[in-house]
Amino acid sequence: MSNVVLQVEDLHTSFFTRMGEVKAVDGVSFLIREGETFGIVGESGCGKSVTGLSIMRLLPEPGGQIVGGKIILEGKNLLELSKKAMRAYRGKIVSMILQDPMSSLNPVYQVGDQIAESVRLHQGLPENMVEPEVISALRLLRIPAPEVRIKEYPFQLSGGMRQRVVGSIAMSCKPRLLIADEPTTALDSTIQAQYIALFEDIQAKTNVAIMFITHDFGVISRICDRVGVMYAGKIVETAPTREIFKAPKHPYTVALIHSVPRLDQKDERLFSIEGQPPSLMNLPPGCRFCPRCTVALDVCKEQQPPEVKISDNHSVSCWRVK
Protein backbone atom coordinates (compact mmCIF):
# COMPACT_ATOMS: atom_id res chain seq x y z
CA MET A 1 0.00 0.00 0.00
CA SER A 2 1.29 3.45 -0.82
CA ASN A 3 1.46 6.28 1.70
CA VAL A 4 -1.61 7.91 3.11
CA VAL A 5 -1.68 11.58 2.06
CA LEU A 6 -4.91 12.71 3.64
CA GLN A 7 -6.76 11.27 6.56
CA VAL A 8 -10.03 12.84 7.66
CA GLU A 9 -11.30 11.59 11.00
CA ASP A 10 -14.77 12.21 12.34
CA LEU A 11 -15.00 15.67 10.78
CA HIS A 12 -17.87 17.87 11.95
CA THR A 13 -18.54 21.16 10.19
CA SER A 14 -21.49 23.38 11.03
CA PHE A 15 -22.95 26.65 9.90
CA PHE A 16 -24.26 28.80 12.68
CA THR A 17 -27.18 30.84 11.36
CA ARG A 18 -29.92 32.88 12.95
CA MET A 19 -32.23 29.90 12.55
CA GLY A 20 -29.83 27.60 14.38
CA GLU A 21 -26.96 25.21 13.75
CA VAL A 22 -26.81 23.53 10.35
CA LYS A 23 -24.74 20.35 10.55
CA ALA A 24 -23.39 20.32 7.02
CA VAL A 25 -20.75 17.66 7.71
CA ASP A 26 -21.55 15.35 10.58
CA GLY A 27 -18.87 12.81 11.40
CA VAL A 28 -17.12 12.12 8.12
CA SER A 29 -14.02 9.90 7.93
CA PHE A 30 -12.02 8.78 4.93
CA LEU A 31 -8.45 8.56 3.69
CA ILE A 32 -6.72 9.13 0.39
CA ARG A 33 -3.40 7.58 -0.64
CA GLU A 34 -0.65 8.82 -2.86
CA GLY A 35 -1.58 8.59 -6.54
CA GLU A 36 -5.14 7.64 -5.68
CA THR A 37 -8.37 9.31 -6.74
CA PHE A 38 -11.09 9.25 -4.14
CA GLY A 39 -14.54 10.30 -5.29
CA ILE A 40 -17.14 11.89 -3.06
CA VAL A 41 -20.54 11.64 -4.61
CA GLY A 42 -23.91 12.85 -3.46
CA GLU A 43 -26.81 15.20 -4.15
CA SER A 44 -26.38 18.95 -3.84
CA GLY A 45 -26.47 20.02 -0.22
CA CYS A 46 -25.15 16.70 1.12
CA GLY A 47 -21.98 18.38 2.43
CA LYS A 48 -19.46 17.24 -0.17
CA SER A 49 -18.24 20.72 -1.09
CA VAL A 50 -18.21 21.75 2.56
CA THR A 51 -15.95 18.76 3.26
CA GLY A 52 -13.56 20.07 0.57
CA LEU A 53 -13.64 23.63 1.92
CA SER A 54 -13.09 22.32 5.46
CA ILE A 55 -9.85 20.68 4.34
CA MET A 56 -8.77 23.99 2.78
CA ARG A 57 -9.99 25.75 5.93
CA LEU A 58 -11.80 28.22 3.71
CA LEU A 59 -15.35 27.92 4.96
CA PRO A 60 -17.63 30.86 4.20
CA GLU A 61 -17.47 33.41 7.00
CA PRO A 62 -19.16 34.34 9.17
CA GLY A 63 -20.97 31.20 10.25
CA GLY A 64 -19.00 28.28 8.85
CA GLN A 65 -16.97 26.47 11.48
CA ILE A 66 -15.24 23.15 11.96
CA VAL A 67 -16.56 21.88 15.28
CA GLY A 68 -14.70 18.60 15.63
CA GLY A 69 -12.48 15.95 14.16
CA LYS A 70 -9.05 15.79 12.59
CA ILE A 71 -7.77 16.55 9.12
CA ILE A 72 -4.35 14.99 8.81
CA LEU A 73 -2.43 15.98 5.69
CA GLU A 74 1.05 14.49 5.28
CA GLY A 75 1.15 13.73 8.98
CA LYS A 76 0.06 17.18 10.16
CA ASN A 77 -3.33 17.98 11.64
CA LEU A 78 -4.43 21.03 9.65
CA LEU A 79 -6.87 22.06 12.36
CA GLU A 80 -3.99 22.72 14.73
CA LEU A 81 -2.13 25.03 12.34
CA SER A 82 -2.09 28.80 12.77
CA LYS A 83 -3.76 30.85 10.05
CA LYS A 84 -0.39 31.78 8.65
CA ALA A 85 0.92 28.20 8.63
CA MET A 86 -2.30 27.08 6.94
CA ARG A 87 -1.79 29.69 4.21
CA ALA A 88 1.61 28.19 3.49
CA TYR A 89 -0.11 24.82 2.91
CA ARG A 90 -2.75 26.24 0.57
CA GLY A 91 -1.70 26.22 -3.04
CA LYS A 92 1.48 24.40 -2.17
CA ILE A 93 0.62 21.12 -0.48
CA VAL A 94 -3.14 21.15 -0.96
CA SER A 95 -4.83 22.81 -3.88
CA MET A 96 -8.34 23.09 -5.23
CA ILE A 97 -10.18 23.44 -8.53
CA LEU A 98 -13.57 25.13 -8.48
CA GLN A 99 -16.62 24.30 -10.51
CA ASP A 100 -17.17 27.26 -12.80
CA PRO A 101 -14.26 28.08 -15.13
CA MET A 102 -16.07 31.20 -16.37
CA SER A 103 -15.93 32.90 -13.00
CA SER A 104 -12.95 31.41 -11.18
CA LEU A 105 -10.24 33.40 -12.97
CA ASN A 106 -9.81 37.08 -12.20
CA PRO A 107 -11.07 38.97 -15.28
CA VAL A 108 -8.62 41.88 -15.00
CA TYR A 109 -5.30 40.02 -14.84
CA GLN A 110 -3.41 38.12 -17.49
CA VAL A 111 -3.44 34.35 -17.26
CA GLY A 112 0.33 34.17 -16.80
CA ASP A 113 0.21 36.61 -13.87
CA GLN A 114 -2.40 34.53 -12.12
CA ILE A 115 -0.20 31.44 -12.29
CA ALA A 116 3.01 33.34 -11.56
CA GLU A 117 1.46 34.61 -8.34
CA SER A 118 1.35 31.07 -6.93
CA VAL A 119 4.81 30.23 -8.22
CA ARG A 120 6.34 33.35 -6.61
CA LEU A 121 4.50 32.84 -3.36
CA HIS A 122 5.43 29.22 -2.75
CA GLN A 123 8.58 28.41 -4.66
CA GLY A 124 10.91 31.30 -3.89
CA LEU A 125 12.42 31.18 -7.37
CA PRO A 126 14.59 33.93 -8.81
CA GLU A 127 12.49 36.22 -11.01
CA ASN A 128 13.97 34.93 -14.29
CA MET A 129 12.84 31.40 -13.40
CA VAL A 130 9.22 32.33 -12.81
CA GLU A 131 8.11 32.53 -16.43
CA PRO A 132 9.61 29.17 -17.48
CA GLU A 133 7.85 27.63 -14.46
CA VAL A 134 4.53 29.20 -15.48
CA ILE A 135 4.94 27.91 -19.02
CA SER A 136 5.70 24.43 -17.78
CA ALA A 137 2.57 24.55 -15.60
CA LEU A 138 0.52 25.39 -18.70
CA ARG A 139 2.27 22.58 -20.62
CA LEU A 140 1.38 20.10 -17.90
CA LEU A 141 -2.29 20.82 -18.67
CA ARG A 142 -1.50 20.57 -22.40
CA ILE A 143 -2.43 24.14 -23.18
CA PRO A 144 -1.32 24.89 -26.73
CA ALA A 145 1.10 27.79 -27.35
CA PRO A 146 1.68 28.60 -23.67
CA GLU A 147 4.12 31.42 -24.53
CA VAL A 148 1.22 33.27 -26.16
CA ARG A 149 -1.41 32.30 -23.61
CA ILE A 150 0.40 33.82 -20.66
CA LYS A 151 -0.23 37.28 -22.10
CA GLU A 152 -3.93 36.65 -22.65
CA TYR A 153 -6.86 37.55 -20.43
CA PRO A 154 -9.44 35.00 -19.25
CA PHE A 155 -12.17 36.40 -21.51
CA GLN A 156 -10.04 35.53 -24.54
CA LEU A 157 -10.15 31.82 -23.68
CA SER A 158 -12.87 29.19 -24.07
CA GLY A 159 -14.45 27.55 -21.03
CA GLY A 160 -12.43 24.35 -21.46
CA MET A 161 -9.21 26.32 -21.82
CA ARG A 162 -10.01 28.39 -18.75
CA GLN A 163 -10.57 25.26 -16.71
CA ARG A 164 -7.16 24.04 -17.84
CA VAL A 165 -5.65 27.31 -16.65
CA VAL A 166 -7.37 26.80 -13.29
CA GLY A 167 -5.82 23.31 -13.30
CA SER A 168 -2.40 24.84 -14.07
CA ILE A 169 -2.74 27.17 -11.11
CA ALA A 170 -3.68 24.24 -8.88
CA MET A 171 -0.80 22.07 -10.10
CA SER A 172 1.82 24.83 -10.46
CA CYS A 173 3.47 24.06 -7.11
CA LYS A 174 3.16 20.26 -7.32
CA PRO A 175 0.69 19.79 -4.46
CA ARG A 176 0.36 16.45 -2.68
CA LEU A 177 -3.43 16.68 -2.59
CA LEU A 178 -5.77 18.17 -5.16
CA ILE A 179 -9.40 18.79 -4.29
CA ALA A 180 -11.47 18.97 -7.45
CA ASP A 181 -14.94 20.33 -6.69
CA GLU A 182 -17.13 19.38 -9.66
CA PRO A 183 -14.42 20.53 -12.09
CA THR A 184 -16.16 19.04 -15.12
CA THR A 185 -19.77 19.91 -14.35
CA ALA A 186 -19.71 23.19 -16.27
CA LEU A 187 -17.96 21.69 -19.30
CA ASP A 188 -19.70 19.98 -22.20
CA SER A 189 -19.25 16.25 -22.41
CA THR A 190 -16.46 15.96 -25.00
CA ILE A 191 -14.39 18.57 -23.18
CA GLN A 192 -15.27 16.78 -19.95
CA ALA A 193 -13.77 13.51 -21.23
CA GLN A 194 -10.59 15.31 -22.33
CA TYR A 195 -10.27 17.01 -18.98
CA ILE A 196 -10.62 13.75 -17.09
CA ALA A 197 -8.05 12.03 -19.32
CA LEU A 198 -5.72 14.96 -18.68
CA PHE A 199 -5.96 14.42 -14.94
CA GLU A 200 -5.25 10.73 -15.19
CA ASP A 201 -2.13 11.66 -17.08
CA ILE A 202 -1.12 14.34 -14.57
CA GLN A 203 -1.66 11.93 -11.72
CA ALA A 204 0.56 9.33 -13.40
CA LYS A 205 3.28 11.98 -13.72
CA THR A 206 3.05 13.58 -10.30
CA ASN A 207 1.52 10.92 -8.08
CA VAL A 208 -0.84 13.55 -6.62
CA ALA A 209 -3.74 12.34 -4.48
CA ILE A 210 -7.04 13.60 -5.85
CA MET A 211 -10.28 14.13 -3.96
CA PHE A 212 -12.91 14.31 -6.67
CA ILE A 213 -16.23 15.85 -5.64
CA THR A 214 -19.13 15.24 -8.00
CA HIS A 215 -22.81 14.40 -8.19
CA ASP A 216 -22.25 12.38 -11.36
CA PHE A 217 -21.68 8.63 -11.07
CA GLY A 218 -20.74 8.56 -14.73
CA VAL A 219 -17.73 10.76 -14.03
CA ILE A 220 -16.87 8.69 -10.95
CA SER A 221 -16.69 5.52 -13.02
CA ARG A 222 -14.14 7.14 -15.32
CA ILE A 223 -11.65 8.59 -12.89
CA CYS A 224 -12.04 7.35 -9.31
CA ASP A 225 -10.28 4.43 -7.66
CA ARG A 226 -12.50 4.49 -4.60
CA VAL A 227 -15.77 6.25 -3.81
CA GLY A 228 -17.49 7.60 -0.73
CA VAL A 229 -21.23 8.13 -1.07
CA MET A 230 -22.42 11.04 0.99
CA TYR A 231 -25.92 11.69 2.23
CA ALA A 232 -27.09 14.49 4.55
CA GLY A 233 -23.65 15.16 6.04
CA LYS A 234 -22.51 11.55 6.41
CA ILE A 235 -20.62 9.07 4.27
CA VAL A 236 -23.00 6.12 4.03
CA GLU A 237 -20.86 3.80 1.93
CA THR A 238 -17.20 3.60 0.92
CA ALA A 239 -15.88 1.11 -1.60
CA PRO A 240 -13.64 0.67 -4.63
CA THR A 241 -15.36 2.07 -7.71
CA ARG A 242 -15.62 -1.31 -9.45
CA GLU A 243 -17.23 -2.86 -6.42
CA ILE A 244 -19.69 -0.09 -5.81
CA PHE A 245 -21.04 -0.42 -9.33
CA LYS A 246 -21.11 -4.21 -9.18
CA ALA A 247 -22.45 -4.70 -5.67
CA PRO A 248 -23.73 -1.52 -4.05
CA LYS A 249 -24.94 -2.23 -0.52
CA HIS A 250 -26.59 0.92 0.84
CA PRO A 251 -30.12 1.50 -0.50
CA TYR A 252 -29.14 5.10 -1.30
CA THR A 253 -26.14 3.99 -3.37
CA VAL A 254 -28.33 1.48 -5.16
CA ALA A 255 -30.88 4.18 -5.97
CA LEU A 256 -28.21 6.66 -7.09
CA ILE A 257 -26.61 4.21 -9.46
CA HIS A 258 -30.01 3.23 -10.70
CA SER A 259 -30.81 6.85 -11.55
CA VAL A 260 -27.84 7.23 -13.94
CA PRO A 261 -29.32 7.28 -17.46
CA ARG A 262 -28.20 4.34 -19.61
CA LEU A 263 -28.14 4.04 -23.36
CA ASP A 264 -28.60 0.27 -23.40
CA GLN A 265 -31.91 0.29 -21.57
CA LYS A 266 -35.19 1.34 -23.07
CA ASP A 267 -36.86 2.52 -19.87
CA GLU A 268 -39.37 5.17 -20.74
CA ARG A 269 -38.93 7.10 -17.56
CA LEU A 270 -35.67 7.85 -15.78
CA PHE A 271 -35.62 6.44 -12.26
CA SER A 272 -35.60 9.03 -9.50
CA ILE A 273 -35.51 8.85 -5.71
CA GLU A 274 -38.79 9.96 -4.12
CA GLY A 275 -38.79 12.81 -1.63
CA GLN A 276 -36.19 15.32 -0.47
CA PRO A 277 -33.09 15.00 1.70
CA PRO A 278 -33.83 15.92 5.34
CA SER A 279 -33.26 19.43 6.65
CA LEU A 280 -29.78 19.61 8.18
CA MET A 281 -31.20 21.69 10.99
CA ASN A 282 -33.74 19.10 11.97
CA LEU A 283 -32.32 15.66 11.34
CA PRO A 284 -34.27 12.47 11.96
CA PRO A 285 -33.04 10.49 15.02
CA GLY A 286 -32.44 7.30 13.07
CA CYS A 287 -30.94 6.68 9.65
CA ARG A 288 -31.04 9.87 7.61
CA PHE A 289 -32.10 8.11 4.47
CA CYS A 290 -34.93 6.28 6.25
CA PRO A 291 -37.78 8.64 5.19
CA ARG A 292 -36.95 8.00 1.51
CA CYS A 293 -35.86 4.39 1.85
CA THR A 294 -38.05 1.70 0.27
CA VAL A 295 -36.64 -1.10 2.40
CA ALA A 296 -36.55 0.62 5.80
CA LEU A 297 -36.98 -1.40 9.00
CA ASP A 298 -38.44 -0.22 12.31
CA VAL A 299 -34.99 0.16 13.83
CA CYS A 300 -34.00 2.56 11.01
CA LYS A 301 -36.41 5.18 12.37
CA GLU A 302 -34.99 5.09 15.87
CA GLN A 303 -31.26 4.51 15.76
CA GLN A 304 -28.44 5.54 13.52
CA PRO A 305 -26.88 2.53 11.81
CA PRO A 306 -23.27 1.70 12.78
CA GLU A 307 -20.58 1.46 10.15
CA VAL A 308 -20.07 -2.15 9.09
CA LYS A 309 -16.93 -3.30 7.34
CA ILE A 310 -17.97 -5.95 4.86
CA SER A 311 -14.46 -6.29 3.42
CA ASP A 312 -11.07 -4.61 3.79
CA ASN A 313 -12.02 -1.56 1.83
CA HIS A 314 -15.79 -1.67 1.66
CA SER A 315 -17.85 -0.30 4.53
CA VAL A 316 -21.53 0.56 4.81
CA SER A 317 -23.79 2.21 7.37
CA CYS A 318 -27.11 0.44 7.03
CA TRP A 319 -29.17 -1.73 9.40
CA ARG A 320 -29.91 -4.12 6.55
CA VAL A 321 -26.22 -4.90 6.10
CA LYS A 322 -24.85 -7.30 8.63
Next chain:
Amino acid sequence: MTRFIIIRILQSIIALIGIMVMVFFLVRLSGDPTELIKSPNSTKEQIEAVKIQLGLDKSYAEQFLIFIKDYSRGEFGKSFMQMRPVIEMIGEALPNTLKLGIPSFIIGMVLAFTLGILGAVRRDSIIDNTVKFLAILGQALPGFWVAIIAVLVLSVHWQIFPAAGMDTPLHYVLPVGTMVFFMLPGMMRLVRSSMLDVLDSEYVKLARIKGLPERVVIWKHALRNALIAPLTTAGMIFAGIVGGAIITENIFNWPGMGRLALSSTFSRDFPVVQTITILIAIMVLGANLLVDIAYAYVDPQIRYEKS
Protein backbone atom coordinates in the same frame (compact mmCIF):
# COMPACT_ATOMS: atom_id res chain seq x y z
CA MET B 1 -8.29 52.76 -28.65
CA THR B 2 -7.50 56.00 -30.52
CA ARG B 3 -10.39 55.28 -32.87
CA PHE B 4 -12.66 54.71 -29.88
CA ILE B 5 -11.66 58.05 -28.36
CA ILE B 6 -12.19 59.91 -31.65
CA ILE B 7 -15.66 58.37 -32.07
CA ARG B 8 -16.55 59.31 -28.50
CA ILE B 9 -15.39 62.90 -29.03
CA LEU B 10 -17.50 63.21 -32.19
CA GLN B 11 -20.52 61.80 -30.32
CA SER B 12 -19.93 64.36 -27.58
CA ILE B 13 -19.90 67.21 -30.12
CA ILE B 14 -23.24 66.10 -31.54
CA ALA B 15 -24.68 65.89 -28.04
CA LEU B 16 -23.35 69.36 -27.30
CA ILE B 17 -25.09 70.85 -30.36
CA GLY B 18 -28.36 69.26 -29.22
CA ILE B 19 -27.86 70.70 -25.76
CA MET B 20 -27.21 74.18 -27.16
CA VAL B 21 -30.48 74.11 -29.11
CA MET B 22 -32.41 73.04 -26.02
CA VAL B 23 -30.75 75.56 -23.74
CA PHE B 24 -31.46 78.42 -26.13
CA PHE B 25 -35.19 77.74 -26.33
CA LEU B 26 -35.73 76.61 -22.74
CA VAL B 27 -34.13 79.77 -21.40
CA ARG B 28 -36.52 81.88 -23.46
CA LEU B 29 -39.48 80.03 -21.99
CA SER B 30 -38.73 81.64 -18.63
CA GLY B 31 -40.17 84.96 -19.86
CA ASP B 32 -39.18 88.39 -21.10
CA PRO B 33 -36.18 89.89 -19.29
CA THR B 34 -37.31 93.47 -19.99
CA GLU B 35 -40.30 92.87 -17.75
CA LEU B 36 -37.84 92.71 -14.87
CA ILE B 37 -35.68 95.61 -15.99
CA LYS B 38 -38.38 98.20 -16.58
CA SER B 39 -39.67 100.52 -13.91
CA PRO B 40 -43.39 101.37 -13.52
CA ASN B 41 -42.95 104.63 -15.43
CA SER B 42 -40.83 103.31 -18.31
CA THR B 43 -42.26 104.24 -21.69
CA LYS B 44 -42.90 101.79 -24.50
CA GLU B 45 -40.12 103.44 -26.51
CA GLN B 46 -37.65 102.97 -23.66
CA ILE B 47 -38.52 99.28 -23.42
CA GLU B 48 -38.14 98.87 -27.17
CA ALA B 49 -34.75 100.56 -26.99
CA VAL B 50 -33.61 98.09 -24.31
CA LYS B 51 -34.85 95.17 -26.40
CA ILE B 52 -32.90 96.43 -29.40
CA GLN B 53 -29.83 96.89 -27.23
CA LEU B 54 -30.07 93.29 -25.90
CA GLY B 55 -30.87 91.90 -29.33
CA LEU B 56 -34.27 90.64 -28.17
CA ASP B 57 -36.18 92.58 -30.88
CA LYS B 58 -35.15 90.05 -33.54
CA SER B 59 -37.05 86.83 -34.31
CA TYR B 60 -36.11 83.65 -32.45
CA ALA B 61 -34.58 82.23 -35.62
CA GLU B 62 -32.31 85.24 -36.04
CA GLN B 63 -31.41 85.26 -32.36
CA PHE B 64 -30.54 81.58 -32.58
CA LEU B 65 -28.24 82.08 -35.57
CA ILE B 66 -26.46 84.91 -33.77
CA PHE B 67 -26.18 82.72 -30.64
CA ILE B 68 -24.61 79.83 -32.59
CA LYS B 69 -22.27 82.17 -34.48
CA ASP B 70 -21.08 83.95 -31.33
CA TYR B 71 -20.58 80.80 -29.28
CA SER B 72 -18.70 79.02 -32.03
CA ARG B 73 -16.30 81.95 -32.09
CA GLY B 74 -15.95 81.77 -28.33
CA GLU B 75 -17.91 84.97 -27.70
CA PHE B 76 -20.30 84.46 -24.83
CA GLY B 77 -21.84 87.92 -24.78
CA LYS B 78 -22.63 90.34 -22.00
CA SER B 79 -24.89 89.93 -19.00
CA PHE B 80 -28.28 91.66 -19.44
CA MET B 81 -28.27 92.81 -15.85
CA GLN B 82 -24.68 93.76 -15.14
CA MET B 83 -23.68 94.69 -18.71
CA ARG B 84 -20.36 92.93 -18.10
CA PRO B 85 -18.89 90.14 -20.26
CA VAL B 86 -20.27 86.78 -19.12
CA ILE B 87 -16.80 85.30 -19.28
CA GLU B 88 -15.62 87.81 -16.69
CA MET B 89 -18.44 86.91 -14.31
CA ILE B 90 -17.73 83.21 -14.68
CA GLY B 91 -14.04 83.97 -14.24
CA GLU B 92 -14.90 85.34 -10.79
CA ALA B 93 -17.38 82.64 -9.77
CA LEU B 94 -15.66 79.51 -11.06
CA PRO B 95 -12.52 79.67 -8.86
CA ASN B 96 -14.72 80.07 -5.78
CA THR B 97 -16.75 77.07 -6.80
CA LEU B 98 -13.64 75.00 -7.42
CA LYS B 99 -12.17 76.03 -4.07
CA LEU B 100 -15.25 74.54 -2.48
CA GLY B 101 -15.90 71.65 -4.86
CA ILE B 102 -12.47 70.09 -5.28
CA PRO B 103 -11.66 69.64 -1.57
CA SER B 104 -15.20 68.37 -1.02
CA PHE B 105 -14.82 65.88 -3.88
CA ILE B 106 -11.48 64.63 -2.63
CA ILE B 107 -12.63 64.29 0.99
CA GLY B 108 -15.95 62.76 -0.09
CA MET B 109 -14.41 60.16 -2.37
CA VAL B 110 -11.61 59.19 0.01
CA LEU B 111 -14.14 58.72 2.80
CA ALA B 112 -16.64 56.90 0.58
CA PHE B 113 -14.06 54.46 -0.76
CA THR B 114 -12.36 53.86 2.58
CA LEU B 115 -15.56 53.37 4.55
CA GLY B 116 -17.29 51.42 1.77
CA ILE B 117 -14.37 49.02 1.41
CA LEU B 118 -13.88 48.65 5.16
CA GLY B 119 -17.59 47.99 5.61
CA ALA B 120 -17.54 45.27 2.96
CA VAL B 121 -14.32 43.64 4.17
CA ARG B 122 -15.42 43.60 7.82
CA ARG B 123 -18.98 42.71 7.01
CA ASP B 124 -21.43 43.04 9.93
CA SER B 125 -18.72 44.45 12.20
CA ILE B 126 -19.11 47.70 14.15
CA ILE B 127 -17.53 49.61 11.25
CA ASP B 128 -19.92 48.07 8.75
CA ASN B 129 -22.97 48.78 10.87
CA THR B 130 -21.82 52.38 11.34
CA VAL B 131 -21.34 52.72 7.59
CA LYS B 132 -24.79 51.32 6.91
CA PHE B 133 -26.38 53.56 9.55
CA LEU B 134 -24.64 56.68 8.23
CA ALA B 135 -25.63 55.83 4.67
CA ILE B 136 -29.29 55.47 5.55
CA LEU B 137 -29.21 58.57 7.72
CA GLY B 138 -27.47 60.56 5.01
CA GLN B 139 -29.92 59.55 2.35
CA ALA B 140 -32.95 60.09 4.55
CA LEU B 141 -32.07 63.55 5.88
CA PRO B 142 -32.26 66.38 3.34
CA GLY B 143 -28.82 67.98 2.99
CA PHE B 144 -30.12 71.55 3.08
CA TRP B 145 -31.85 70.86 6.39
CA VAL B 146 -28.69 69.37 7.90
CA ALA B 147 -26.72 72.39 6.70
CA ILE B 148 -29.17 74.82 8.27
CA ILE B 149 -29.15 72.90 11.54
CA ALA B 150 -25.34 72.87 11.44
CA VAL B 151 -25.34 76.66 10.98
CA LEU B 152 -27.80 77.09 13.85
CA VAL B 153 -25.83 74.90 16.23
CA LEU B 154 -22.20 75.39 15.22
CA SER B 155 -22.15 79.02 14.13
CA VAL B 156 -25.10 80.74 15.76
CA HIS B 157 -25.28 78.94 19.08
CA TRP B 158 -21.72 77.83 19.79
CA GLN B 159 -19.99 80.13 17.29
CA ILE B 160 -17.28 77.62 16.41
CA PHE B 161 -17.42 78.07 12.64
CA PRO B 162 -18.44 81.14 10.66
CA ALA B 163 -21.63 80.75 8.64
CA ALA B 164 -20.69 82.93 5.68
CA GLY B 165 -17.62 84.22 3.91
CA MET B 166 -14.50 82.52 2.62
CA ASP B 167 -11.53 84.21 4.22
CA THR B 168 -10.01 81.59 6.53
CA PRO B 169 -9.83 77.81 6.50
CA LEU B 170 -12.48 77.83 9.23
CA HIS B 171 -14.93 79.35 6.74
CA TYR B 172 -14.58 76.22 4.63
CA VAL B 173 -15.60 73.74 7.29
CA LEU B 174 -19.38 74.03 7.11
CA PRO B 175 -19.79 74.38 3.33
CA VAL B 176 -17.32 71.56 2.60
CA GLY B 177 -19.01 69.47 5.29
CA THR B 178 -22.38 70.05 3.64
CA MET B 179 -21.11 69.04 0.22
CA VAL B 180 -19.43 65.93 1.58
CA PHE B 181 -22.73 65.10 3.26
CA PHE B 182 -24.43 65.29 -0.15
CA MET B 183 -21.89 63.05 -1.89
CA LEU B 184 -20.95 60.53 0.74
CA PRO B 185 -23.93 58.26 1.51
CA GLY B 186 -24.82 57.13 -2.00
CA MET B 187 -21.22 56.67 -3.02
CA MET B 188 -20.37 54.77 0.15
CA ARG B 189 -23.23 52.34 -0.38
CA LEU B 190 -22.28 51.82 -3.98
CA VAL B 191 -18.66 51.03 -3.10
CA ARG B 192 -19.73 48.72 -0.30
CA SER B 193 -22.16 46.70 -2.38
CA SER B 194 -19.79 46.50 -5.33
CA MET B 195 -17.01 45.28 -3.05
CA LEU B 196 -19.33 42.76 -1.40
CA ASP B 197 -20.27 41.30 -4.79
CA VAL B 198 -16.63 40.92 -5.72
CA LEU B 199 -15.61 39.43 -2.36
CA ASP B 200 -18.26 36.79 -2.92
CA SER B 201 -16.88 35.85 -6.34
CA GLU B 202 -15.17 32.62 -7.30
CA TYR B 203 -11.94 34.33 -8.30
CA VAL B 204 -11.56 35.79 -4.83
CA LYS B 205 -12.10 32.28 -3.47
CA LEU B 206 -9.42 31.01 -5.87
CA ALA B 207 -7.03 33.72 -4.71
CA ARG B 208 -7.46 32.42 -1.16
CA ILE B 209 -7.03 28.83 -2.36
CA LYS B 210 -3.65 29.84 -3.77
CA GLY B 211 -2.62 30.75 -0.24
CA LEU B 212 -2.35 34.49 -0.85
CA PRO B 213 -2.44 36.66 2.26
CA GLU B 214 -5.71 38.48 2.84
CA ARG B 215 -4.16 41.86 2.06
CA VAL B 216 -3.24 40.72 -1.48
CA VAL B 217 -6.64 39.08 -1.93
CA ILE B 218 -8.40 42.33 -1.11
CA TRP B 219 -6.14 45.01 -2.53
CA LYS B 220 -5.05 43.19 -5.66
CA HIS B 221 -7.79 40.76 -6.61
CA ALA B 222 -10.95 42.33 -5.23
CA LEU B 223 -10.44 46.08 -5.33
CA ARG B 224 -9.70 46.54 -9.01
CA ASN B 225 -12.85 44.69 -9.98
CA ALA B 226 -14.92 46.48 -7.37
CA LEU B 227 -13.84 49.89 -8.70
CA ILE B 228 -15.55 49.49 -12.06
CA ALA B 229 -19.12 50.26 -11.01
CA PRO B 230 -18.51 53.24 -8.68
CA LEU B 231 -16.24 54.89 -11.27
CA THR B 232 -19.18 56.19 -13.34
CA THR B 233 -20.84 57.77 -10.34
CA ALA B 234 -17.58 59.37 -9.22
CA GLY B 235 -17.15 60.81 -12.72
CA MET B 236 -20.62 62.32 -12.70
CA ILE B 237 -20.13 63.83 -9.26
CA PHE B 238 -16.89 65.38 -10.46
CA ALA B 239 -18.57 66.85 -13.53
CA GLY B 240 -21.25 68.30 -11.31
CA ILE B 241 -18.71 70.30 -9.31
CA VAL B 242 -18.32 72.95 -12.02
CA GLY B 243 -22.02 73.71 -12.02
CA GLY B 244 -21.52 74.68 -8.43
CA ALA B 245 -23.43 73.51 -5.46
CA ILE B 246 -26.64 75.51 -5.78
CA ILE B 247 -27.97 74.63 -2.34
CA THR B 248 -24.68 74.83 -0.46
CA GLU B 249 -23.58 78.09 -2.07
CA ASN B 250 -26.90 79.74 -1.33
CA ILE B 251 -27.00 78.62 2.28
CA PHE B 252 -23.47 79.83 2.95
CA ASN B 253 -23.62 82.86 0.69
CA TRP B 254 -20.68 81.53 -1.30
CA PRO B 255 -20.08 83.62 -4.45
CA GLY B 256 -19.72 80.67 -6.84
CA MET B 257 -21.30 79.25 -9.96
CA GLY B 258 -24.32 77.83 -8.20
CA ARG B 259 -25.37 81.20 -6.86
CA LEU B 260 -24.64 82.90 -10.15
CA ALA B 261 -26.73 80.31 -12.00
CA LEU B 262 -29.64 80.69 -9.63
CA SER B 263 -29.70 84.50 -9.56
CA SER B 264 -29.25 84.68 -13.36
CA THR B 265 -32.15 82.32 -13.87
CA PHE B 266 -34.41 84.44 -11.68
CA SER B 267 -33.41 87.65 -13.45
CA ARG B 268 -33.77 86.03 -16.90
CA ASP B 269 -30.17 86.87 -17.71
CA PHE B 270 -30.08 84.66 -20.83
CA PRO B 271 -26.39 84.93 -21.79
CA VAL B 272 -25.23 83.94 -18.29
CA VAL B 273 -27.65 81.02 -17.93
CA GLN B 274 -26.80 79.75 -21.41
CA THR B 275 -23.07 79.88 -20.85
CA ILE B 276 -23.20 78.21 -17.44
CA THR B 277 -25.47 75.44 -18.72
CA ILE B 278 -23.25 74.77 -21.71
CA LEU B 279 -20.17 74.77 -19.51
CA ILE B 280 -21.78 72.16 -17.26
CA ALA B 281 -22.75 70.12 -20.32
CA ILE B 282 -19.16 70.20 -21.58
CA MET B 283 -17.94 69.05 -18.17
CA VAL B 284 -20.43 66.17 -18.04
CA LEU B 285 -19.53 65.04 -21.55
CA GLY B 286 -15.83 65.34 -20.76
CA ALA B 287 -16.20 63.39 -17.52
CA ASN B 288 -18.11 60.69 -19.37
CA LEU B 289 -15.29 60.40 -21.85
CA LEU B 290 -12.72 60.19 -19.06
CA VAL B 291 -14.77 57.55 -17.25
CA ASP B 292 -14.91 55.46 -20.43
CA ILE B 293 -11.16 55.72 -20.84
CA ALA B 294 -10.67 54.82 -17.17
CA TYR B 295 -12.95 51.81 -17.68
CA ALA B 296 -10.78 50.61 -20.50
CA TYR B 297 -7.78 50.97 -18.25
CA VAL B 298 -9.30 48.97 -15.39
CA ASP B 299 -11.09 46.30 -17.42
CA PRO B 300 -9.04 44.61 -20.16
CA GLN B 301 -12.15 43.23 -21.82
CA ILE B 302 -13.39 46.74 -22.62
CA ARG B 303 -9.91 47.69 -23.79
CA TYR B 304 -9.84 44.84 -26.28
CA GLU B 305 -13.36 45.30 -27.58
CA LYS B 306 -12.75 48.95 -28.23
CA SER B 307 -9.46 48.55 -30.09
